[in-house]
Amino acid sequence: MISLAQQNPHRRFNPLKREWVLVSPHRTQRPWQGQTEAKTAEVALTYDPTCYLCPGNVRAGGVRTDKYTTTYVFENDFAALKPDAPQFSSDEGGKGLLLAEGESGVCRVICFSPRHDLTLAKMSVPEICSVVDVWSEQYAELGARDDIRYVQIFENRGAMMGASNPHPHGQLWASRSVPDEVVSELAGQREYLAKNQAVLLCEYQKLEESLGERVVAKNESFLAVVPFWAVWPFEVMILPRRHVTTLQEFTETERSDFAAILHSVTTTYDQVFDTPFPYSMGLHPAPCDGEQHPEWQFHVHFYPPLLRSATVRKFMVGYELLGSPQRDITPESAATTLREAHLRTLPL
Amino acid sequence: MISLAQQNPHRRFNPLKREWVLVSPHRTQRPWQGQTEAKTAEVALTYDPTCYLCPGNVRAGGVRTDKYTTTYVFENDFAALKPDAPQFSSDEGGKGLLLAEGESGVCRVICFSPRHDLTLAKMSVPEICSVVDVWSEQYAELGARDDIRYVQIFENRGAMMGASNPHPHGQLWASRSVPDEVVSELAGQREYLAKNQAVLLCEYQKLEESLGERVVAKNESFLAVVPFWAVWPFEVMILPRRHVTTLQEFTETERSDFAAILHSVTTTYDQVFDTPFPYSMGLHPAPCDGEQHPEWQFHVHFYPPLLRSATVRKFMVGYELLGSPQRDITPESAATTLREAHLRTLPL
Ligand SMILES: O=P(O)(O)O[C@H]1O[C@H](CO)[C@@H](O)[C@H](O)[C@H]1O
Ligand SMILES: O=P(O)(O)O[C@H]1O[C@H](CO)[C@@H](O)[C@H](O)[C@H]1O
Numbered sequence: 008m009i010s011l012a013q014q015n016p017h018r019r020f021n022p023l024k025r026e027w028v029l030v031s032p033h034r035t036q037r038p039w040q041g042q043t044e045a046k047t048a049e050v051a052l053t054y055d056p057t058c059y060l061c062p063g064n065v066r067a068g069g070v071r072t073d074k075y076t077t078t079y080v081f082e083n084d085f086a087a088l089k090p091d092a093p094q095f096s097s098d099e100g101g102k103g104l105l106l107a108e109g110e111s112g113v114c115r116v117i118c119f120s121p122r123h124d125l126t127l128a129k130m131s132v133p134e135i136c137s138v139v140d141v142w143s144e145q146y147a148e149l150g151a152r153d154d155i156r157y158v159q160i161f162e163n164r165g166a167m168m169g170a171s172n173p174h175p176h177g178q179l180w181a182s183r184s185v186p187d188e189v190v191s192e193l194a195g196q197r198e199y200l201a202k203n204q205a206v207l208l209c210e211y212q213k214l215e216e217s218l219g220e221r222v223v224a225k226n227e228s229f230l231a232v233v234p235f236w237a238v239w240p241f242e243v244m245i246l247p248r249r250h251v252t253t254l255q256e257f258t259e260t261e262r263s264d265f266a267a268i269l270h271s272v273t274t275t276y277d278q279v280f281d282t283p284f285p286y287s288m289g290l291h292p293a294p295c296d297g298e299q300h301p302e303w304q305f306h307v308h309f310y311p312p313l314l315r316s317a318t319v320r321k322f323m324v325g326y327e328l329l330g331s332p333q334r335d336i337t338p339e340s341a342a343t344t345l346r347e348a349h350l351r352t353l354p355l
Numbered sequence: 356m357i358s359l360a361q362q363n364p365h366r367r368f369n370p371l372k373r374e375w376v377l378v379s380p381h382r383t384q385r386p387w388q389g390q391t392e393a394k395t396a397e398v399a400l401t402y403d404p405t406c407y408l409c410p411g412n413v414r415a416g417g418v419r420t421d422k423y424t425t426t427y428v429f430e431n432d433f434a435a436l437k438p439d440a441p442q443f444s445s446d447e448g449g450k451g452l453l454l455a456e457g458e459s460g461v462c463r464v465i466c467f468s469p470r471h472d473l474t475l476a477k478m479s480v481p482e483i484c485s486v487v488d489v490w491s492e493q494y495a496e497l498g499a500r501d502d503i504r505y506v507q508i509f510e511n512r513g514a515m516m517g518a519s520n521p522h523p524h525g526q527l528w529a530s531r532s533v534p535d536e537v538v539s540e541l542a543g544q545r546e547y548l549a550k551n552q553a554v555l556l557c558e559y560q561k562l563e564e565s566l567g568e569r570v571v572a573k574n575e576s577f578l579a580v581v582p583f584w585a586v587w588p589f590e591v592m593i594l595p596r597r598h599v600t601t602l603q604e605f606t607e608t609e610r611s612d613f614a615a616i617l618h619s620v621t622t623t624y625d626q627v628f629d630t631p632f633p634y635s636m637g638l639h640p641a642p643c644d645g646e647q648h649p650e651w652q653f654h655v656h657f658y659p660p661l662l663r664s665a666t667v668r669k670f671m672v673g674y675e676l677l678g679s680p681q682r683d684i685t686p687e688s689a690a691t692t693l694r695e696a697h698l699r700t701l702p703l
Contacts (some may be wrong), residue, residue, distance in 0.1 A: 020454035037433035041519030085385035169670025171389030186678035289677035322517025329637035330534035
């Protein structure tokens, strides 16, 4: 990276979403007098009788969670999307200003483990493999349906990221429409393919691997990198080292390498501020909209909010909501911190 | 609004940004076991000797704040943008994947009042008029410069929205580039003008005024409405009742009506949960990029995070970051709550 950019305000372009982020590297000296967050406590109980995700307990909606022993999937009791939602479309006033349309779908909760005290970072790679298998099965099942065009699999980890329960779990929201974030990534990747006869994220992975300065971890099949255009302080993207559009295309080795890189990223995060690192994480396979997606490369986003310490986060407010995202530390310095943290997770 | 939408999951279209929001009206029954926020304390001190924005005090950077008596503007000591930032543009690897360019600009802090304990809601309309005058002068001064194409004026209010100081103040970030949020609103408004030979937000204001169900407050010159496509639970947009692109075009009456509607919205907010309501608020005048902007209508966005109570906020995480924004209460029900709160602010 040119040194001018390391010390001066600049913008960087995200070709995937075709958006800019403002980078202000000199701003880290700013003292912080604002809100601090509660330090996340480690969970000690392997079974919590008050947790609605622990095996055999009754959930808020009145349903009893099975006595599961590995991973466990159930319909979200308070689903944002419902399979039987009526289809309608309306344009009150007829001016295209009050457009609404019915949206159906399915929301499920995916418990990663029966153990209340675990996290992806504390689970073993084979245990994470079972989670990957469940994600893959879910995508296959729901993606095959005519009324589902996208399956968004994600995890909100930590109270700071709106998780209402520390039990290791993620969610999927599968919808009739392709959501806008994916629409925008689709447009960026399509444009790149048309212009360059190459897959954007495959080219990007090769470039990052050759430069190395934003690489956090890698294995035979995957690369974890702080994107050049990262918005969140310690944002990470996981990229396969060959072209694959969905989880189903993974070989056996790739599945276990995928579990391993998820383990590397989450254990690395927990090292940074010596605290369970909050984040939202999500898988971005190609849409299951019945079309071919030669432009699409499977990838995973990690969006973690912490900036300076276990208790001081980045606020995406004011200028970020009204103008453009802004970051203080450069992606290169975040990658250096993460690389060093990653080394501490490895056996001596 | 058709009743199907009041009870069923649906999407609504934001024509300004050309994006969708997922609305899940049935989801409000969901119990909340997640993070709660500290209740915001009322500020009692009119002068706080430890506040770097109170008149005569020394700031973190070592500079002394003047003994000001009305509004007060100074350069941000820890500015995200700097006037002398070097211009450069780089594309390491030559594939359009690592694009960066130098970005210069100016960041200023605008103290609304010397009184530490005030807020826009507690200030009088004439006092808010002085703030409006300062905004207008700042936009005129900075907007006239060749190296400034946008002046983003905003306020982060409350610790929950990253404000590091309760002293009543806002900021402006003026930049060489037009930020993406504005670029996207520009595109939406341009498209609408080209298709309909009418100004999007002028048409929208008339439609909302005639329907009334999302209107929160109004006066001779302005309307405050929960947008049909609102993302934040109690999001509000202020729209002029005639076509104006910038603050400078306001008549004397409009300036004071603008101060009055800002006062109405902020006092209304504080009524909702009987607490100082946190928000990010920002002015969206047309870009000062040397071009004509017949498509643009001046407007103000209020993005407040609270959802259920003074301590339970909406988290924009997981699905919101990876898929699309999602809301639980409908804009119509939020408008009803706000309208009732507004009535409580009026003299009997
Ligand atoms: O400049 P402040 O008020 O210290 O900082 C606050 O507002 C900025 C502009 O919205 C944000 O970038 C920061 O994350 C936030 O903490
Ligand atoms: O469904 P949960 O985990 O209760 O809710 C959490 O994740 C959802 C999906 O990202 C968000 O819409 C909610 O704001 C958040 O609190």
